[in-house]
Amino acid sequence: MILQLTKLYVQYIVKNKKFVYNGNILPLLFHSYNNFGLTERSIEIPIIKYFLGLYKHENVLEIGNVSNHYYDEFKDMFVHKDTVDKYESGYDVINQDIADYKSDKKYDFIYSISTFEHMDSDGGRNDDYVRLKKKQKPFSSIAFSNIQYCLDNLLGEGGRMVITFPLGYLTDEVGGSLVNAEERFFSAEYIDINYIAWKMKMIVVMVMGK
Numbered sequence: 001m002i003l004q005l006t007k008l009y010v011q012y013i014v015k016n017k018k019f020v021y022n023g024n025i026l027p028l029l030f031h032s033y034n035n036f037g038l039t040e041r042s043i044e045i046p047i048i049k050y051f052l053g054l055y056k057h058e059n060v061l062e063i064g065n066v067s068n069h070y071y072d073e074f075k076d077m078f079v080h081k082d083t084v085d086k087y088e089s090g091y092d093v094i095n096q097d098i099a100d101y102k103s104d105k106k107y108d109f110i111y112s113i114s115t116f117e118h119m120d121s122d123g124g125r126n127d128d129y130v131r132l133k134k135k136q137k138p139f140s141s142i143a144f145s146n147i148q149y150c151l152d153n154l155l156g157e158g159g160r161m162v163i164t165f166p167l168g169y170l171t172d173e174v175g176g177s178l179v180n181a182e183e184r185f186f187s188a189e190y191i192d193i194n195y196i197a198w199k200m201k202m203i204v205v206m207v208m209g210k
Helices: 002-015 041-054 068-072 129-133 140-154 173-179
Strands: 020-021 024-027 059-063 080-084 109-112 155-166 190-198 201-209
Touching: 020 041, 020 190, 024 041, 041 068, 041 109, 041 155, 041 190, 041 201, 140 155, 140 173, 140 201
Parallel strands: 059 080, 059 109, 109 155
Antiparallel strands: 020 024, 155 201, 190 201
């Protein structure tokens, strides 16, 4: 009986283009920009939208210019949002390394979609990697060092920070930090890490709070 109910449940999820996250049934994203239902955006964006709806927010920071490409998914969700991206130009995008970004206000919600896996060597494409690597202790990845910077300098009291990224990307230094459980060094009062299998990838969802 249990096996039959489980089978029906899975069939319902697949047929209705949905997936389960933390016991919640969320719709899979199908979009014409870098997606078509094939990339990890299919689950990352619905998860970020889930948390935006879960936590009250007025000042939001996005690290990496991703959700601007999915305006129809995020319209009317923000009171005020800043976007910081080191390389990608765009309307209202601040071109700066997040490790150097300073703000005169604290954010009550910070999020990032498939960006932190690019912050280390990035498969040899990051010319600043050797220079940046010197200041990342006690973390073995620049990505984790940057998370700590955000917690210390950008996230306000009672705020939430949600980061999603795929494991196994190129040299995957951020994956090494997870293997070493370096999140134990974060100055967060709340840390939750989930792993979601998506096609041939494993997607990490990190939720932190102060």
